[in-house]
Amino acid sequence: MSWTPLSHRIHHLPLILAGPILRRTESRAVTVWLALKAPRRVELKVYSTEGGSGEIVDRPLLQGANSTVQLGKYLHVVAVTAKPIDRNVLTSGQIYAYDIKFAGSSESPSGVAVAENEKENLISCLWPAAPDLSALGRDTISYFAHQLPTFALPPNDLNYLRIVHGSCRKPHGDGRDALPILDNSIEQFAGTANSRPHQLFLTGDQIYGDDVADAMLWALTDAGDTLLGWEESLPLMDDAQIKKNLCISIPKNSQNENAVGEEREIFKESPIQKLSEADEYQYKKPIELQPGTRSDIARDFGGFTGMLVNKPDKAKSHLFSLGEYCAMYLLVWSPILWCARFPKGKDICPNSKPAKVWDREVVELDGFARNLWRVRRALANIPTYMICDDHDISDDLYLNREWCYRVLGKPLGRRVVQNALLAYAVFQAWGNTPAQFDREKPGDKLLKAAEKWSASAGTDVSAWEDAASYLGIPRLDPKTHLPKLKLDEDVFILDRDCEGVNEVLNWHFIVRSFKHEVIVLDTRSSRGYPVESPLDPPMLLTHKGFEEQIQEPLKETDLLNKTGEFEIEATLVVVPTNLVGLWIIDAVQKWDVAQGKVFSSDAGDAWNFHELAFVKLLVEFFKQRDRVIVLTGDIHYAAAVRLSYWYDCHFGDSRPNIEPLRGANYKSSCQYSVLAQLTASAFINEEWTTHLIHTKIKSLLPERSHQCLGWNEPLELMNISRMSRKKAVAAGLRNRQSMPDWGYRIDWIKRQRARVFLKLEKGTPSNRSHKNKQLSLLRRLWNFISLLWRNRWLQEGDEIVGYSNIAIVSFQWPADGDGEKAVMQNVYWRPLWEPDSVVYSQYFVPLGLDEDD
DSSP: OOOOOHHHHGGGSOSEEEEEEEEEEETTEEEEEEEESSOOEEEEEEEEEGGGSSSSEEEEEEEEEEEOEEEETTEEEEEEEEEESTTOOOOTTOEEEEEEEEEOOSOOTTSOOOOTTOEEETGGGTSOSSGGGOOOOOSOSOSSTTOOOEEEOOOSSGGGOOEEEEOOBOTTSBSOOSTHHHHHHHHHTTTOTTTSOOEEEEOSOSSOSSSOOHHHHHHHHHHHHHHHTSOOOEEEEOHHHHHHHTTOOOOTTOSSTTOOOTTSOOOOSOOSOOGGGTTTEEEEOGGGSOTTOOHHHHHHTTOOOTTTTTOGGGGTTOOOSHHHHHHHHHHHHOSTTOOSOOOOHHHHOSSHHHHHHHHHHHHHHHHHHHTHHHHHHHHHSSOEEEOOOGGGTOTTTTOSHHHHHHHHTSHHHHHHHHHHHHHHIIIIIHHHOGGGGSTTSHHHHHHHHHHHHHHTTSOOHHHHHHHHHHHTOOOBOTTTOSBOEEEETTEEEEOTTTTTTSOOOOOOEEEEOSSEEEEEOOOSTTOBEESSOTTSOOBSSOHHHHIIIIIHHHHHHHHHHHHTSOOOOEEEEEOSSOSSOOHHHHHHHHHHHHTTOTTTTTTTOSGGGSHHHHHHHHHHHHTTOSEEEEEEOOSSSBEEEEEEEEESSOTTOOOTTOOOOOHHHHHHHOEEEEEEEEEOOOSBOBOHHHHHHTSGGGGGSOOOOEEEEEETTTTEEEEEESOOHHHHHHHHHHHHSSOOSEEEEEEEOOOOOOEEEESSOSSOOOOOOOOOTTOOHHHHHHHHHHHHHTOHHHHOOSSOBOSSOEEEEEEEOOSSOGGGOEEEEEEEEOOTTSTTSEEEEEEEEEOOOOTTO
16 A cells, blocks of 8 residues: 555544543543544543442543634644532542543534534544554553543552653654553553552653654654644745854853854744745745755754754754644554555655665554554553653753753744644643643633634734743843843743743643642753853752742642641652763763763753752752652663652751751751652663663673762762761761761662563564574574573663663552651563563662661
């Protein structure tokens, strides 16, 4: 079968293009997100089930309705929230089902119009009427005979809580997608409310906007233009402007930190071509910027950095248009828009080398798409929360001040960032915080601006500028023609709200349940940039960010606990970037920063690059909580770290009347806290380096425990490796002649031996090679080496899971026996010694407040 454009297939596709995805779910509100090909009034009802087992649907408890937002001719998106009927509330220990009805619209360009007094049901709108049009897998999104999706709220006993998390899902990445494993986990315990997974946190890089397979971009451009019903005009500078702007960076130690060299080109703030500006920019349609050719365009016209440092292939098919970003979400969450077959590389590419790359990536994409029906079913049956990281937009997003200047100061760079953030708001953020999208709230105003922008086929200047303001994209300074910054104490921050004038969507949020809270941090748009140099690593949270994202939510929880509305016992924090990373990664990044190569290895994205900001983060946690569990991803491996913290006087506090402490008095005055960092990454994006550190070879260079001691007056930090706390304090005392005010110790948790989860996984089989007596000697040698590499003993490393993975977090939480509390992370992956199976490796992190750490 040959390639068929979406415009030829769209009328044969079902109403629902993606979803339903179960989003924010609470006892009094349940939100479901969908993308449709036609406008509808969407009605959601949540039902109890008989005996709470999920088998038989009972009576409706919650209901709600909302109308779709038209982003394009064939793209209508909605997040609908159901609220209590007659004061009903959802409780723990019960399985609930939900159903959706679609009320017709008098006007529908899709060819599937339905009378306003008629309603379509969920099941009939999920799959195409002609099954031969697409190999979509099993036609169900349910685990029960009634065919409706189900869910269970988190339990009121932390010993039964199951939280799933993971990050980094690149469709053509190495390995096999681990997200479908979640479908197996839900299916196994679908009828048991306290055993099935309760919440899913996608901790970043849900899509890759910068690193896209050529064939994928081919499909995305086609789908994006068809879905929108118009082709976007992308602003590109002419050759003379490019030469002026190449390699122009912000001068160090400038008196005016927003000033630039005289050679920097002046850019108009408006993204729309005006008659007087017709000779300033070239305008290209997405289809004119072919797959495999976009790396130089992204670098020179957009200022992007994903292709720097000899990695042009990483951005050769960078997403640019709004349609491409929207289509990407639809393709990674649903099988509906996938074509039956991609064209052959030889039919698309001018020579053999890119043709081979094309064909290789198509094989990877086919494997990814084959199990999307399982991903779709899983996302319909578990409350799902998301936070963006850089690849959701483009590599290195807001990494440092230089990135902001070089990208947001160029018309194409600014356009792409806004397209990506608009798609993020609609496809991810809406479901996280539906209240922000209520009538006349910033989200609602953004959606109206997006509708106007699309209805004008991308020509309504005021609508585009309104959208930029709600998304928090800083305006350009009229003097420097660079994005506006402002001071937050001693650091620069992006002026997202135009000095407090504009209403802006927040990306951070908090989720509270019966016994636990999850605080999700935004460490991309809330960064603090040092004033000295635009290349310096930033604080990943500004001073204002610490207050808004950590201090205020924790205080609010304490108040809710006092009123009896909640009984929160455990605090989890989602941080897209790691607090603690492998020593080799830290060493490489510090070397890169010293050499000025900040875009080569995400240098500056780790918390410990800005050590004072790292300590401040710990302090903000431990001033109000003695235990914190951090969920993180980003770095393409899974691991667990325990950080034990002690203090007599917190970092930043003063104690003018306290004498130096000695001996037993010092020990008795200290307070203790503990933090567990649980990392799970990547769903699919393995690398040879992660394969290596997965094995026993990494044990030759294990991660070292280390201590950090701190004094407040004057401020000083001292790092000491491989010592107990008491010995470290003694060493610090000899050095400073005074006792430290605070300190912490970092220990890496050992990975337990893998246990079998599934002997034979459903879905795509592995590509194992079979014996062949006619193989060449070289091939036989390679097979022998491969056999040794797949040996289980070698693959059972001590610290890291380096293959595609997903994690489920559970708790050991005795009612009494405080020192026995612990958190466990089971990391699920596919072993080389049995590649058609799924195993899990457990990390057990004690949470006792042990004075002898």
